[in-house]
Amino acid sequence: MCGRFWTFDQVHELASNQVATAAITAWLQSTGATVINISPHGLYVRARASVSIWERVLHTEFVLVTSAEDPAQRLIRAHTDVSMPTEVAQHTLGIFHATQLPLPKRRVQKGGSSARVHVDGARRGMSE
Numbered sequence: 001m002c003g004r005f006w007t008f009d010q011v012h013e014l015a016s017n018q019v020a021t022a023a024i025t026a027w028l029q030s031t032g033a034t035v036i037n038i039s040p041h042g043l044y045v046r047a048r049a050s051v052s053i054w055e056r057v058l059h060t061e062f063v064l065v066t067s068a069e070d071p072a073q074r075l076i077r078a079h080t081d082v083s084m085p086t087e088v089a090q091h092t093l094g095i096f097h098a099t100q101l102p103l104p105k106r107r108v109q110k111g112g113s114s115a116r117v118h119v120d121g122a123r124r125g126m127s128e
Contacts (some may be wrong), residue, residue, distance in 0.1 A: 012041035020091035021045060027088045031057040058082040058098065065101065066096060077101060 005012075018099050021042030033049035051062050060078040067073040078099045084092065 013058055015043065016041040018042060024093050058084060
């Protein structure tokens with residue numbers, strides 16, 4: 001076994017789940033979303049839909065989030081928890097770009113022998 005490694009494709013083939021990919025793809029299409037990309041081994045499914053469709057199918061409310069530090073940085077994110085039907089949720093590990101905010105910019109304060117990093121997340125503003 002020593003010195004033997006699996007290739008990228010071998011690992012992804014082992015982890016792929018065609019049943020899960022098919023279930024998620026079918027559900028997305030049934031909601032009115034458009035599937036725009038499926039990764040080579042089906043681990044990621046990317047879809048596009050209007051905000052109203054996502055709110056309806058994920059049982060949530062989306063809001064426009066604006067950075068207080070950079071008002072040009074605007075994102076649409078879920079304001080409440082997201083959920084999906086059990087038959088699809090059992091195949092899902094995450095819904096990217098629905099709830100996550102980008103990491104705030106780090107501010108480095110110089111002083112002493114080491115620099116301190118201060119993450120200022122409290123300044124984010126939210127508006128609809």
